[in-house]
Amino acid sequence: MRNFIELIFDKAFTLERSTKKSILFFLDVLLISISYYLSVGLSRNNIIFNVGILDISHYAIVLSGSIILLYIFNLYREVTRFVSLNVLVTTATSSLLAGILCFVSGLVLSTAYAGLATSIIFSLLLCTTLGGLRLIITSYFSSRLNTNKKHVLIYGAGSAGRQLATSLMSGGEYFPMAFIDDDKSLEGASIQGIKIYNSSKLKELVSEKSIDRVLLAVPSISRAERKSIINKVEKAGVAVQTIPGMTDIVSGKMKIDEFQNVDIEDLLGRDPVPPVQELLEKDIRNNVVMVTGAGGSIGAELCRQIVNLKPSVLVLYEISEYNLYAVEQELRIICDSNSLDSKVKPVLGSVCDRFRLQSVMNHFEVDTIYHAAAYKHVPMVELNVLEGINNNIFGTLNAAMAAVDAGVKSFVLISTDKAVRPTNVMGATKRVAELVLQGLGSTESNIRFSIVRFGNVLGSSGSVVPLFKKQIRNGGPLTVTHPDITRYFMTIPEAAQLVIQAGAMAKGGDVFVLDMGEPVKIVELAEKLILLMGLELKNKENPDGEISIKYTGLRPGEKLFEELLVGSNVEGTVHPRIMTATERYLPWKELENYLSKLKEAYLHKDYSVIREVLRTLPTDFSPSEEFSDLLCEAAPRSNENVISMTKRRDT
Template identity: 55%
Template sequence: MQLPRSMKRLVSLLADATAILVALIVAHVLAYLYQPPSDLLRWAFLYVALTIGSLAVFTKLGLYRAVVRYVSFRALGSVLVGVFVSTLWLWALRTMLQLDFPGHAVANYGLMALLMIGGSRLIMREIYHRMVSRRKRRVLIYGAGSAGRQLAQALMNGEQFHPVVFVDDDRTLQRTTILGIPVIDPSQVEDAVTSGQIERILLALPSATRSVRKQILESLQPLNIRVQTIPGMADMVNGDISIDSLQDVNIEDLLGRDPVAPDTTLMQKHIRDKVVMVTGAGGSIGSELCRQIILQKPRALVLFELSEYSLYAIDRELRQLCDRHGVSLDIFPMMGSVQNQARVEGIMKAFKVQTVYHAAAYKHVPLVEFNMVEGVRNNVFGTWATAEAAINARVQQFVLISTDKAVRPTNVMGTTKRLAELVLQSLAERENVSTRFCMVRFGNVLGSSGSVVPLFKQQIELGGPVTVTHPDITRYFMTIPEAAQLVIQAGTMGSTGSVFVLDMGEPVRIVDMAKKMINLSGLELRTRDNPDGDIEISFTGLRPGEKLYEELLIGDNVVPCAHPRIMQAQEDFMTWSAMHDLLQLLDNACEHALYDTIRKLLLQAPCGYTPSEDHVNDLLARPLL
């Protein structure tokens, strides 16, 4: 049962009064070799006066406001000052009372009082921490640097975790103790986990590169112990997150891809002091584009979005971002569909838009496969309508956000995105077009809507199984912030009609990613060889239109650009006359829901469409149940 605060202070006062009495007795015994004092009345008065004066000084110094469990060296400094004043007060009292008490005895009193009053607090703190630590989860902190030490101190004062060992590759720290915690080298981690009954590993490496973090995580993966990490250094410096705000390991750490610092000149070229418009502003890529654009200080930002809630959410977030960074600009949240050319054109003209980032699209492969007409309408005709609006509104720069699924597509979504690229390439060659068009093609982004990463996390939390479509399926991955930065920089390069491809690094096997996420959650993979494991991986088969692997280039003809992670593709395209004829036929087929005709036109278009199935997957094209 917890004592009230007033009762705890009373106990501390009584303990200090007892300590003063014991210190006085010990000092007298050492001076007179166990001879009792001759005048007990004067000695009693001395003790009462000494105790009242000393406790008054301790109270004034705030010694009884300090919580014993959190007592620090600052509080011990107050004890030192208080005991020094108490010792001076004893010297004065023995002079006033004319007691035979030598100077060395007064000094002995001071030393004993300091030892008992300060030591009692340290002992109580240690006893408390030992009692509490038995109920805490034992953790290993990977990294004994500044962040690791701060984390350990925070955990010691908390109620959840008890740090029992540090790990660091700095040989000068190994075989030492920090805050009473031993430091070992990385080769001893497995033994520490096994013998120390450690329940969790905490990474305290906020400044380490992702490649370094990847190496560490790969070494920890076989241990089947939950690994968490502290926030990045920037978040802690800004005060956005505290050092003890533990997070699950980010999937980007598992990829080990270190981002390249953006080129400020390229980032600002078509944004600084300009009016910028983002279509699909509430989506995964669109919203991150808006965040990056805000930091480049445009004159105004137009948010164009079909979803009312998504528009509300991104508008609110961006206004808070502006306040946080001290950026002053106009933000205009506008609702509408990119298929409505009159609406889009009216907005562009009203706000005098100069740069457009076209991120609005349907991109979920199975859903577009099941809703073929709407996929074509939104991705192809929506892009065409927005591009024509930009031309009529004399927009200077138009950047299309494309996808690796547009390369040799096996599904409707990828085909519509490739057709959208061809529309812009054809418009770029049309006469009297002053708008500069370009396209940026890249793979999957981590954390986007429909991404496997949040799905895997949810499945692991629910106890599995983790569903993977195929054992050999691979995908390219990139973080959303890096993708948005590269899109902005790529949009400033090349000539009108250029197709840019982002360097996505090495493709990742989805099943390997799932295994790492399971192991680093502290769980074991359940297999035939390990039937007692925690979570199994279930293979569900490829979904309609899904490929085993994705590509970024149609051919091998690429041109390097100024940025090391941006390349320009050299690809064939259609004349505007041929493209216009195809669009007219496609529009008529969509208008009359001629599914087989739509499929035939997509096959005839120079998109490289090779469907994985020999029938239309649109749900309305199937016989009704």
């Protein structure tokens, strides 16, 4: 019998709209007739009674009048399988008016069956039957449609969660099975028939209700709170997505049910600390500012923040033509959109070209330099040792000496945690670059040299995050070098903002270290990223997952753990996330001798001397193996030719 009824409903679901209206009209006529008959019978305590011509006329008036009222209130325009509260209120109003019509017409016709009791009972029965019919149809179609929807939990029973539930129930893809909320006072309550559970029951609900994903409807919480929620969802082993921000919803850019992957920044759980405005503006506002490596990840973000601080001129110094073009176009849009008067000057050039650097600094009369130009990718520098040394060490030396000669006031070097007790050439070259600025800072009093050291930034060109996202889009696997490898992470905007403020604190030769929070295991980052992109990890415990993780082994020069401090002498500053470190360095005259020896070894491609100098300098360089440079075993045309060409290029 049940299957027969379902078959009838399914058949009705496929009928033309006009046919559906005709069926509904017929059912309404039947229900109005039944309600009229029962109201008369109940009012007389006898369902068997004689009917005269006036009684038939009264029935005809009530029937036709009730149908007309249903048309007047547009009850046949509504899609019955999506009945709202408004439809039920309209049905009740129509039934009340039909009852009044029943009473008034009965008085006019003087029929014995149309008293006040009959009219009241008729009105109540009509409201119940007509409303009940529509609710039954709605309930049936909702249950049939919901069987094909993905089951989701809504995390957050606030206004955003309620709006999301309403949107999902009228949609065709997701059905909210329950609300999850950390507010224990809401536990057990219901919203729109959907029960609210405490977050402690998240894992249990995921299993019981076959949940496909959790939707975060908590747009106003902090990153620390969001990280805590994501950790709970991760333990439940289910995908997670979030609704757009309220600003995008209110502005009409996005709808509440246009779900987004959770930002990778939420994994850090770090809310940005308000900047010290005086420090931000000190070396930038109304000054001529130059950024080397302006087209890189950090360099470009520095430029974005600097241009909003209203320098008189912002010089973009970049070796890549395309990167320079891209960042210049973006900055011009920012200037136009915010009515900024700062002049943006794109300059093509290499930090290995001392003459070019000197010309640019003298021409624009540069006040402040942020030196972000460097080769930072560990495996690439390991395979190209000579260029790593030339760019990272001598490029920094060129820029620093040119800055001294040009009368620059402040010079900030962007360094890395890989410079601390390095096991790779990239880290060693960055540590030597730090020594260059420390040495010069001890002798030059007219310029403030400073170093800002921090770890990986999320989403940079050398970060694992873009690689992981690409691998996920390609179906995996995600490649991780070692299950225990950890790294410090920070967002690019936060890192750039802190760099600017740290540089403004410098007195000369300072080493600033940014608070990176707790180190993150790369494999955990990979697992969370899979979850955040709405997918499931494939492993022995979950063989039906979509994305797996593959371990490839540590690369040449790669460390399991990174550090931020060479020594233990660290002090706080006026900013809670900027520390200053006191670390050993060499007097400039002594360092010059080492740099000369390193330059000679570079020109002669003498890798053994290069290795010796890097280890002799106070770098704590401890390479795990011999250099992996691609040219180590290649025989040049002659060392004399190589030296001659290099000297001509430098000149």
